[in-house]
Amino acid sequence: MKRSRGGATDLSVQLGPLRLKNPIVAASGTFGYGTEFLPYLKLADLGGFVTKGLSLLPRRGNAPPRTCETPSGMLNAIGLANVGVEAFLDEKLPALRGCGTAVIANVFGETREEYVAVARRLNGAPDLHAIELNLSCPNTEKGGIAFGVSPPVIREVVAAVRRAAPGLPLIVKLTPNITDIAVAGRAARDGGADMLSLVNTFLGMAVDLRARRPVLDNVVGGLSGPAIKPLALYMVQRVYREVGLPIMGMGGISGAEDALEFMVAGSAAVQVGTANFFDPTASVRMVRDIDAWCRREGIRAVRELTGTLQFPHGAPPAPCAG
Amino acid sequence: MPFDTPAAVVRHESLNRDHFLLTLESPSIARAARAGQFVMLQTRDGTDPLLRRPMSIFRVLPGRSGRFQILYKVVGRGTRYLAGQPVGARLATLGPLGNGFRLPPAGTRPVLVSGGIGIAIFPFLVETLAKTRRRAPVLVYGARTKGDLAALGFFRAQRVPVRLATEDGSVGVRGFVTRLLEPLLAAPEEAAQLELFVCGPTPMLQAVAALAARAGAPCQLALESQMPCGIGVCLGCVVRCPGDDQGPMFRRVCTEGPVFRATEVLL
Numbered sequence: 001m002k003r004s005r006g007g008a009t010d011l012s013v014q015l016g017p018l019r020l021k022n023p024i025v026a027a028s029g030t031f032g033y034g035t036e037f038l039p040y041l042k043l044a045d046l047g048g049f050v051t052k053g054l055s056l057l058p059r060r061g062n063a064p065p066r067t068c069e070t071p072s073g074m075l076n077a078i079g080l081a082n083v084g085v086e087a088f089l090d091e092k093l094p095a096l097r098g099c100g101t102a103v104i105a106n107v108f109g110e111t112r113e114e115y116v117a118v119a120r121r122l123n124g125a126p127d128l129h130a131i132e133l134n135l136s137c138p139n140t141e142k143g144g145i146a147f148g149v150s151p152p153v154i155r156e157v158v159a160a161v162r163r164a165a166p167g168l169p170l171i172v173k174l175t176p177n178i179t180d181i182a183v184a185g186r187a188a189r190d191g192g193a194d195m196l197s198l199v200n201t202f203l204g205m206a207v208d209l210r211a212r213r214p215v216l217d218n219v220v221g222g223l224s225g226p227a228i229k230p231l232a233l234y235m236v237q238r239v240y241r242e243v244g245l246p247i248m249g250m251g252g253i254s255g256a257e258d259a260l261e262f263m264v265a266g267s268a269a270v271q272v273g274t275a276n277f278f279d280p281t282a283s284v285r286m287v288r289d290i291d292a293w294c295r296r297e298g299i300r301a302v303r304e305l306t307g308t309l310q311f312p313h314g315a316p317p318a319p320c321a322g
Numbered sequence: 323m324p325f326d327t328p329a330a331v332v333r334h335e336s337l338n339r340d341h342f343l344l345t346l347e348s349p350s351i352a353r354a355a356r357a358g359q360f361v362m363l364q365t366r367d368g369t370d371p372l373l374r375r376p377m378s379i380f381r382v383l384p385g386r387s388g389r390f391q392i393l394y395k396v397v398g399r400g401t402r403y404l405a406g407q408p409v410g411a412r413l414a415t416l417g418p419l420g421n422g423f424r425l426p427p428a429g430t431r432p433v434l435v436s437g438g439i440g441i442a443i444f445p446f447l448v449e450t451l452a453k454t455r456r457r458a459p460v461l462v463y464g465a466r467t468k469g470d471l472a473a474l475g476f477f478r479a480q481r482v483p484v485r486l487a488t489e490d491g492s493v494g495v496r497g498f499v500t501r502l503l504e505p506l507l508a509a510p511e512e513a514a515q516l517e518l519f520v521c522g523p524t525p526m527l528q529a530v531a532a533l534a535a536r537a538g539a540p541c542q543l544a545l546e547s548q549m550p551c552g553i554g555v556c557l558g559c560v561v562r563c564p565g566d567d568q569g570p571m572f573r574r575v576c577t578e579g580p581v582f583r584a585t586e587v588l589l
Contacts, residue, residue: 029556030551030555030556031555032554032555036553036554036555037553037555039323039324039325040324040326052555052557060565060568060569060570060571060572061557061560061572063562063570063572064547064548064559064560064561064562064572065548066548066557066558066559066560067548067550067556067558067559068548069371069372069373069548069550071370072369072370072372073372074372074373074550076550076556076558078556078557078558081557081572225369225372226369226372254369274372274550276551276555277373277550277551277555277556278364278372278373278374278550278551279414280326280416280551280553281326
C-alpha cells in the first residue's frame with residue numbers, strides 16, 4: 001500500500017512508568033487470560049491486555065442468569081469468577097511468555113488484606129507488566145459497600161498495594177457509581193497510583209415483565225457497551241482535568257473513532273471491553289484503523305492527541321450542574 | 323479451530339410463520355463443523371442488537387459448496403432482524419464453536435428427543451450417524467402445536483422414524499414428549515441399548531433427563547444459554563453443575579458444552 005506521507009504513525013504511548021506499543025488495551029473480564037484469543041489475533045498487535053480479575057483463592061462466581069442484553073449494551077453479574085492468583089502464576093502467565101504485548105493483571109479482594117496478598121504474590125512475576133486494581137468489589141468488612149466509593153478507603157487500599165508490589169506499575173480502575181469520579185481519582189493518586197483506568201461498569205438492572213422478576217439472578221449487574229460511551233467520555237475528560245494522572249479510558253469503545261475520541265478527551269491509552277464479545281478482532285482492527293486515521297489527518301504520533309479537547313465556552317460544568 | 327468470517331447469505335427461506343432456514347457460505351466453517359456445534363451469528367449491522375446470537379448448525383450441505391444451514395425461529399429482536407437479511411448479505415459468523423455430540427457406540431440405538439426449535443441441532447447429527455455407520459436413529463419430537471413443527475421433510479427423506487407430540491393434540495399424541503419416551507424406556511433391557519440426544523426447553527430437558535436416569539439410559543443434553551461471546555471469556559453462559567460442600571460448580575455452555583451428559587449438569 002502506498003503511503004501519503006513517509007513513515008508509519010508512531011503509535012506508542014507512555015503512561016507514567018508503563019510504555020505500550022500502541023494505545024489499544026483489551027479490558028479485564030472481556031479477554032480471559034489472553035490465550036483464548038489466539039485463534040483470532042496476534043497478541044503482539046495489541047498495546048496490552050488486562051486479565052480477568054484475580055483473587056487470592058479461585059472463585060466460582062454467581063448463579064446464572066449472569067448476563068442480559070440491553071439497548072446497545074449488556075448487563076453482567078459474573079460474580080468475579082476466576083482461577084485465583086496461584087493458578088494464574090502457575091498455568092496462565094507461563095503460557096503468555098514471549099507474547100509480545102504488555103500483560104496487566106487485574107486484582108481484587110474482599111478485604112484490604114486480600115488486595116495486598118494478591119499484589120504481593122504478583123510482585124516480581126516474570127513477564128508481568130503492571131497490575132490494575134478493581135475497586136468495584138464489595139468490601140466485606142464494610143457491609144459490602146464497594147471499596148471504590150469511599151475516598152479514604154481508596155487511598156488506604158491503593159497505598160497498601162503500592163507498598164506490597166513496589167516493582168509493578170499500578171493502575172487503579174475507578175467505578176463510575178459515585179457522585180464525582182474526580183474525587184475517587186484524587187484519592188487513588190494520593191495513595192500512590194501511577195495511572196487510572198475508567199470507567200468500570202454502571203450499576204443497572206433488567207426486568208422480566210411477564211415473570212415480574214429481575215432478569216439477573218444477582219438482581220444488579222454492571223452495564224457496559226456503546227450505551228455507556230457518553231457517560232464514560234464525560235468522566236474521562238473530568239478526571240483528566242482534575243487529577244493529573246495518565247488515563248486509560250474505556251466505556252463502549254467499539255471502533256477506532258471511539259478510541260480516538262477518548263484520547264482527545266484525555267486518555268493516554270484506551271481499553272476495549274464488550275466489543276471483544278461481539279467482535280473478537282475489534283481490538284486489533286482498531287490499531288490498524290487508528291494508524292490509518294492518523295496518516296490521513298497528518299498526525300505523526302498518536303500520543304499528541306491526548307487531552308486536545310477544546311472548550312470554546314470555557315471550562316465544562318462540574319457533575320452537579322444541569 | 324474456529325474462524326471469524328463474513329458469511330454470505332446464499333438462500334433464506336421462510337418455512338412457516340416464524341421459522342426460517344438460512345443457508346450461509348463459509349468454506350472454513352463448513353469444513354470444520356461437527357454435529358452439535360454452533361456459530362455466533364451477527365443479526366444486523368450496528369450496535370443494537372449488540373451481541374451475536376448462538377445458532378446450532380442445522381446441516382452442512384454435501385459436496386464442496388462450503389455451505390451450511392441454520393434453522394431458527396423468530397423469538398425476539400435479534401432473530402427478527404435476522405429474518406430480514408436478504409440473499410447476498412454478509413453476516414459476521416464465528417465458528418464452529420463448542421463440543422458437539424459424542425457419537426454413540428456402534429450397537430446403540432440413538433433416540434433424538436426434540437422440543438420446539440431444538441430440532442435445529444438434529445439433522446447434522448442424523449447425517450453424521452449415517453456417515454459413521456451407527457445404528458439408525460428415531461426422532462421423538464414435541465411442540466406446542468402442529469404449526470411449530472419444522473424440518474419434518476428432512477427426517478422423512480432420511481427415513482428416520484418420527485413420533486410426534488403436541489400440547490394441543492393437533493398432530494401426534496396430545497401432551498409432552500415424555501408420553502412417547504416412557505414406553506420406549508419401559509423395558510430395561512431395551513433402555514440399556516438406547517442413548518438419548520436431547521435439545522429443547524429446560525423443563526423438557528429436566529423431564530427427559532429424569533426418565534433417562536430412571537431407565538439407566540445414557541443421555542446427552544444440548545443446552546441453550548444467553549451467550550455474549552461464545553468463546554469462553556465472558557463467563558456469562560454458565561450452567562449449574564454438581565459441586566461440593568462449597569456449593570455448585572458452574573461450567574460454560576459455550577466451551578465445556580453446549581452438549582453435556584445429563585449427569586454433568588443441574589438444570
